[in-house]
Each structure stands twice: as C-alpha cells, then as structure tokens.
Amino acid sequence: MKKITAFITALGLTTGLFGAPPAMVAPSVCPEPASCEISPTEYCPLETVRIGCPDRSAGQWATSHLEEWYGAYAPAVKVSSLKKSGLGPEDYELTVSEKGVEINAGTLQGVRYALYSLRQIAIPKRGTVKVEGWIVPKSVIKDSPALAFRGIHICWFHETEAWEVERLVRMAAYYKMNYAVIESWGSFRSDIAPWYGWPDGTMTKQEVARIKAIADDLGITLIPQINVFGHATMSRDGAGKHAALDINPEYQPLFEPSAGWNWCLSNPEARKLLTALIGEQLEAFGNPPFFHIGGDEAEAPSCPDCIGIPYSELFLNHIKAMNEAVRANGARTMMWHDMLLQRGDPRWNGFYANGTPETAAGFLDFPRDIIICDWFYGGAKEEYPTLEYFKSLGFKTLTCPWLDRGGIRAQGLSARGGKADGILGTLWHHYFGEDLVNIYLTLANSAWNAGAENHAGRHQFLSHLRQVGWDMQVKDPRHTGIYYDELPPEPVLNN
Numbered sequence: 444m445k446k447i448t449a450f451i452t453a454l455g456l457t458t459g460l461f462g463a464p465p466a467m468v469a470p471s472v473c474p475e476p477a478s479c480e481i482s483p484t485e486y487c488p489l490e491t492v493r494i495g496c497p498d499r500s501a502g503q504w505a506t507s508h509l510e511e512w513y514g515a516y517a518p519a520v521k522v523s524s525l526k527k528s529g530l531g532p533e534d535y536e537l538t539v540s541e542k543g544v545e546i547n548a549g550t551l552q553g554v555r556y557a558l559y560s561l562r563q564i565a566i567p568k569r570g571t572v573k574v575e576g577w578i579v580p581k582s583v584i585k586d587s588p589a590l591a592f593r594g595i596h597i598c599w600f601h602e603t604e605a606w607e608v609e610r611l612v613r614m615a616a617y618y619k620m621n622y623a624v625i626e627s628w629g630s631f632r633s634d635i636a637p638w639y640g641w642p643d644g645t646m647t648k649q650e651v652a653r654i655k656a657i658a659d660d661l662g663i664t665l666i667p668q669i670n671v672f673g674h675a676t677m678s679r680d681g682a683g684k685h686a687a688l689d690i691n692p693e694y695q696p697l698f699e700p701s702a703g704w705n706w707c708l709s710n711p712e713a714r715k716l717l718t719a720l721i722g723e724q725l726e727a728f729g730n731p732p733f734f735h736i737g738g739d740e741a742e743a744p745s746c747p748d749c750i751g752i753p754y755s756e757l758f759l760n761h762i763k764a765m766n767e768a769v770r771a772n773g774a775r776t777m778m779w780h781d782m783l784l785q786r787g788d789p790r791w792n793g794f795y796a797n798g799t800p801e802t803a804a805g806f807l808d809f810p811r812d813i814i815i816c817d818w819f820y821g822g823a824k825e826e827y828p829t830l831e832y833f834k835s836l837g838f839k840t841l842t843c844p845w846l847d848r849g850g851i852r853a854q855g856l857s858a859r860g861g862k863a864d865g866i867l868g869t870l871w872h873h874y875f876g877e878d879l880v881n882i883y884l885t886l887a888n889s890a891w892n893a894g895a896e897n898h899a900g901r902h903q904f905l906s907h908l909r910q911v912g913w914d915m916q917v918k919d920p921r922h923t924g925i926y927y928d929e930l931p932p933e934p935v936l937n938n
C-alpha cells in the first residue's frame with residue numbers, strides 16, 4: 444500500500460482510497476505480489492516482451508500464450524539468458540516502462556507467473572470499437588511465493604462435467620497455485636473395476652489426460668485421490684448414495700456392512716483392489732509425485748472379521764499397505780487428519796477429531812513420509828494445536844481451509860509462520876457463486892502472500908474467469924460466469 448501510494452505521489456497525482464486517484468478502480472494483481480508498484484494512470488503500449496531466463500523453453504511458452512491471449516496484437520518476444528541471479532524457482536521480476544515489458548526469472552514457472560501478472564493488468568487500447576492493440580500500466584513487480592505448496596482440492600462429482608474441472612484447474616494455475624487434488628466421487632471410469640463408480644461417470648481417462656496436459660502447460664500438478672478407509676461410498680453422507688453398491692450389490696463383501704461406508708480392512712481382496720486402483724489412477728494422471736488416500740470420517744469396524752482384530756492394528760496395517768502401494772508408483776501419500784486424533788481429547792477442543800483411542804494410537808506408528816492434510820473450516824484462530832502436534836511427530840503437514848475467509852487467511856499465515864508446510868484449500872460442492880469467488884481470491888492470496896491485503900476484488904475475479912473462458916473457447920452461455928444460468932438454481936445444499 445505504502446509503495447503504491449509513494450509511486451503515485453511521485454507521478455504527481457492526487458491519491459485517494461487504495462492509493463489511486465479518487466473514484467477509480469486501480470489495476471491490481473491476484474494474488475497480491477510480494478512487492479508491487481503499478482501506476483493507475485500511466486500506460487505504455489504492449490508491443491515487446493523481453494525475457495531474461497536460462498530456460499529456453501520459456502520463450503516458446505511466452506510466444507504461444509501471448510498469441511493465444513492477444514491474437515494479431517500479440518507483443519514480440521525476445522529472450523536472453525538470465526540477467527539477475529538470486530531468483531528462486533518461482534520468483535520473477537516484471538517491469539513495464541516506455542522501453543516495453545521486461546521479465547526476469549530463473550525458470551519457465553517464474554516466466555509463467557510474470558505473464559499471468561502482466562495479463563491481469565493489460566487492457567485493450569482505448570478509443571476503438573474492436574480491439575486494435577493493448578496497453579499496460581507502468582509497473583515494477585518483484586514477486587516470490589510465501590509457501591512452496593499451494594494447492595486446491597477439487598471434487599469431480601457424478602454430475603460434474605469435464606469443462607468445469609478444467610476451468611477450476613485453469614483458474615488455480617492463473618492464481619499461481621501449483622497443485623490441484625482431483626477427487627473422483629464415483630465419476631472415474633476404471634478399467635480394472637468398471638463397477639467401482641457410476642456407469643456414466645464423466646471422469647474418463649481421456650478427459651483426465653486432456654486436463655493433465657493443460658495443467659502441465661499452465662504449471663500446475665494434478666494429484667489423484669481415492670478414499671481407502673471411510674467414504675468408500677464415493678458420495679457425501681448427505682447424499683445417501685453408494686456409487687458402487689447401489690447398482691452392483693454383489694460387491695458387498697469388500698465393504699463394511701454398515702451402509703458400505705468403510706472398506707472392509709480385513710478383506711485381502713479389498714486391499715488388493717485398492718492397490719490396483721491407486722496404480723491405475725496414478726498412471727492416468729501421468730505418475731505425479733503425490734497421491735491422496737482420503738481417510739476422513741470413517742466408522743469403527745462392523746463386520747465380524749474386522750472386529751476380531753485389534754482396531755489400532757487393523758488401521759495401522761491398512762494405511763501402511765496403502766502407503767506402500769503409493770510408494771511403489773514413486774509417489775508420496777497424502778491423508779486427511781481427523782481419524783488420527785481422538786474424539787473428545789481436550790487438546791483438540793474446537794478442532795476436528797473423529798478418531799478413537801485405537802486409531803489415534805495406531806497413527807503414532809505411521810511411516811513419517813505420509814503428508815497430513817489437516818482440515819479446519821472454522822474462523823480465524825490464534826493457535827492451531829493440531830498442526831503443531833503433527834509437526835512435532837515429524838510429519839509434513841498441510842493446512843486445509845474451506846469457505847471462511849478469516850479462517851483461510853489465518854491458516855495461510857500460520858503456514859507462513861512455519862506451522863505447516865503449505866496450504867490445500869477445499870471447495871467441496873461450493874464451486875459456484877460467491878463462494879467460488881471468495882475461496883479463489885482468498886486462498887490464492889493466502890497461499891502466495893499470506894497476510895497481505897489483496898487489492899483484487901470480485902470484479903477482477905470475474906474478468907479473470909472470463910479470460911479463462913476465452914482460453915477454453917467457450918461458446919455455451921451456461922459455461923460462463925459463476926452460475927449456469929442468470930437466475931441461480933435452488934440454493935446450494937449445506938454440507
């Protein structure tokens with residue numbers, strides 16, 4: 444804020460709210476850069492982009508995407524080797540002056556991020572009917588992420604269409620997030636077990652490969668998820684569905700008798716199948732470095748075989764086997780945290796603990812390469828004792844907020860302060876409307892520059908969503924904006 448104000452003062456302008464002259468919306472970048480000076484009034488033609496980067500692929504990437512964004516009016520790209528050293532792998536410097544646009548970055552990823560910032564502040568030349576060129580405000584941006592792991596968890600439900608997931612992934616990349624967990628809720632079409640999921644699921648291997656290629660190009664890594672403990676229904680409890688058993692009752696022995704909510708952890712066939720499904724999804728996602736095994740909100744065992752084995756042993760051995768299945772594919776396991784904490788333990792008052800004494804005890808012997816995804820959906824807290832607990836036991840930990848903007852900000856700050864190793868925001872079924880706007884704006888800012896005020900608001904988000912729609916060459920009116928239709932559908936279900 445101070446820097447923006449000082450810059451405008453140097454330009455001899457009267458400053459108003461947000462450092463801009465009164466009654467104007469100042470250009471802004473989401474997430475808020477680490478250091479950012481953007482003139483609200485002095486613009487330069489966007490005609491050349493000079494890139495200093497040792498990665499020669501950065502020039503090709505810049506050329507093709509600037510042509511995608513600006514068509515016949517794309518600026519010329521000139522690439523040279525890096526001029527400045529000391530830039531981290533995701534850092535960049537962006538300068539806009541009368542001499543043109545200059546970018547310095549150590550990697551292609553840094554160049555991508557510089558160009559995402561540039562795209563957010565460039566506007567069409569004024570005074571014509573149709574676009575006849577582009578202008579960009581004089582700027583000096585020096586940027587670097589606060590957190591190395593900046594993720595979003597996206598649900599691919601039965602009714603979700605591939606374009607929706609693509610748009611969410613594209614937006615996450617545009618907002619400089621670098622991981623997206625994609626959880627299939629019965630929508631993945633397995634060749635190994637075609638019955639495990641809805642017969643008309645839209646998450647085909649072809650669509651996964653297509654979206655993965657887009658994600659790779661845009662600089663975001665996709666991480667698949669299968670629930671290997673509870674949530675074996677592949678549906679939210681509130682929906683009351685079971686994506687396998689509702690249509691294929693013959694597979695009941697793989698699941699616990701109590702609504703099939705859990706996998707049967709003592710059935711060797713369940714473990715064998717899950718091992719194969721993990722390998723299949725990792726392969727479909729191009730063998731990424733992480734795999735999420737879910738693990739939240741499970742019930743205690745209910746079948747006679749499972750009850751005959753000490754629960755802590757049953758739980759520990761199952762998670763170890765799942766971790767081995769993930770490792771065998773060269774990836775690391777991620778897991779939700781709540782079954783690892785005993786419900787009623789006063790240390791976790793006000794936080795989420797769904798475990799029993801047995802699961803909490805079994806957890807103490809977990810392999811330390813498992814990454815704990817600690818979800819907390821409430822408002823801002825001063826302390827996060829659960830994060831500290833997992834860290835004290837030697838686990839890498841991600842803090843996982845949801846809707847609450849104060850909570851997202853506080854959890855981002857907590858991670859920035861070293862209490863977690865990154866942030867994994869969740870959307871669940873709220874990927875429409877104002878919740879979509881708020882989660883993306885707040886999560887991106889909290890992941891990249893936790894604690895900073897984000898000057899971009901909902902109209903900036905809507906502009907960015909529209910740009911992503913242009914990249915997707917959207918033609919269907921229902922695929923634009925934050926709702927399918929002008930009149931919102933029934934209010935979104937709560938939980």
Ligand SMILES: [Zn+2]
Pocket residue numbers: 698699706707708709710744745746747748749750
């Ligand atoms: Zn069982």
